[in-house]
Amino acid sequence: MSDEREILQPEDWAGEMGARWLAGIDDFEAMIAPVGAALLARAAYAEGDRVVDIGCGGGATSLAIASEVGPSGSVVGIDISPDLTAKATERAAEAGTLNAQFIYADAASYRPDAPFDRLFSRFGSMFFPDPYAAFAHLHGCLRPGGRIDLAVWGPPRDNPWMMEMMGVLRRHMEVPPVAPRTPGPFALEDVDYLTAILMDGGFTGLDVAPYTGLQPIGGPGASPADAVRFSVSSLAAGRLLEGAPTALRHRVEDDLLALFARHHRPDEGVMMTGKVWLVSANA
Numbered sequence: 364m365s366d367e368r369e370i371l372q373p374e375d376w377a378g379e380m381g382a383r384w385l386a387g388i389d390d391f392e393a394m395i396a397p398v399g400a401a402l403l404a405r406a407a408y409a410e411g412d413r414v415v416d417i418g419c420g421g422g423a424t425s426l427a428i429a430s431e432v433g434p435s436g437s438v439v440g441i442d443i444s445p446d447l448t449a450k451a452t453e454r455a456a457e458a459g460t461l462n463a464q465f466i467y468a469d470a471a472s473y474r475p476d477a478p479f480d481r482l483f484s485r486f487g488s489m490f491f492p493d494p495y496a497a498f499a500h501l502h503g504c505l506r507p508g509g510r511i512d513l514a515v516w517g518p519p520r521d522n523p524w525m526m527e528m529m530g531v532l533r534r535h536m537e538v539p540p541v542a543p544r545t546p547g548p549f550a551l552e553d554v555d556y557l558t559a560i561l562m563d564g565g566f567t568g569l570d571v572a573p574y575t576g577l578q579p580i581g582g583p584g585a586s587p588a589d590a591v592r593f594s595v596s597s598l599a600a601g602r603l604l605e606g607a608p609t610a611l612r613h614r615v616e617d618d619l620l621a622l623f624a625r626h627h628r629p630d631e632g633v634m635m636t637g638k639v640w641l642v643s644a645n646a
């Protein structure tokens with residue numbers, strides 16, 4: 364039986380994880396840009412829509428939504444990392460976007476003054492400690508007839524971009540197990556579980572579409588060495604290697620380099636497969 368200390372600790376987005384995301388923000392966003400585009404196309408916003416971007420990070424998708432809903436619409440990006448809402452606010456000011464606002468809050472409890480038309484989230488909804496309560500709360504933030512559109516990672520076995528990296532780490536060190544449904548990237552990988560959460564929260568008319576695509580690790584055009592730097596500074600590999608002896612780090616980095624070289628495509632970058640669920644439901 365696992366001892367509590369052996370379980371990987373939940374991701375601290377208000378602190379360390381938010382800082383990691385901020386440090387690698389351009390590469391992270393470039394890696395998941397195609398998923399954002401697919402989710403925005405599904406959401407098909409109309410002029411005037413009032414939208415919440417849950418776990419908006421640095422606000423890349425919020426700013427895209429702001430442009431789609433036009434000046435008569437608006438978007439509120441909510442994030443539990445103050446560093447990231449500050450970054451998003453700065454970007455909106457730089458872009459002269461007036462209909463986007465960013466709020467540092469926990470989306471599981473943030474209560475808007477008036478109900479919204481739509482909720483959106485690209486990979487920002489898998490971290491709630493109590494997802495049943497969080498999604499019931501989010502349902503209550505929508506007007507009747509409103510809609511939610513989410514992107515969440517599919518099962519780890521279908522996400523070699525993450526699993527092959529973890530496989531490299533496991534060859535060299537003990538990697539703590541992650542219990543299924545633990546808040547984290549794969550918390551909502553099981554469609555039956557996700558469906559139960561949304562239906563329990565009051566959502567209806569669920570539609571779940573698989574999305575499979577190549578993720579550019581470290582951003583488009585990254586070399587295998589760039590992808591190693593990105594993975595050890597920004598991804599879970601970095602967390603696991605914190606405090607590891609230098610020789611061990613070097614062995615891991617050498618193996619990651621070999622892994623990424625196998626997936627490297629000239630002119631494209633280090634391209635590894637990712638599987639995502641695009642989920643829509645009505646309030």
Ligand SMILES: C[S@@+](CC[C@H](N)C(=O)[O-])C[C@H]1O[C@@H](n2cnc3c(N)ncnc32)[C@H](O)[C@@H]1O
Pocket residue numbers: 376377381384392395417418419420421422423424441442443444447468469470471484485486487488490491
């Ligand atoms: C993987 S990042 C995705 C960021 C952004 N949606 C994007 O696609 O660029 C997950 C984001 O969810 C945020 N987050 C995690 N738990 C949250 C919560 N309870 N309330 C609000 N934001 C949360 C994190 O701070 C982080 O910015």
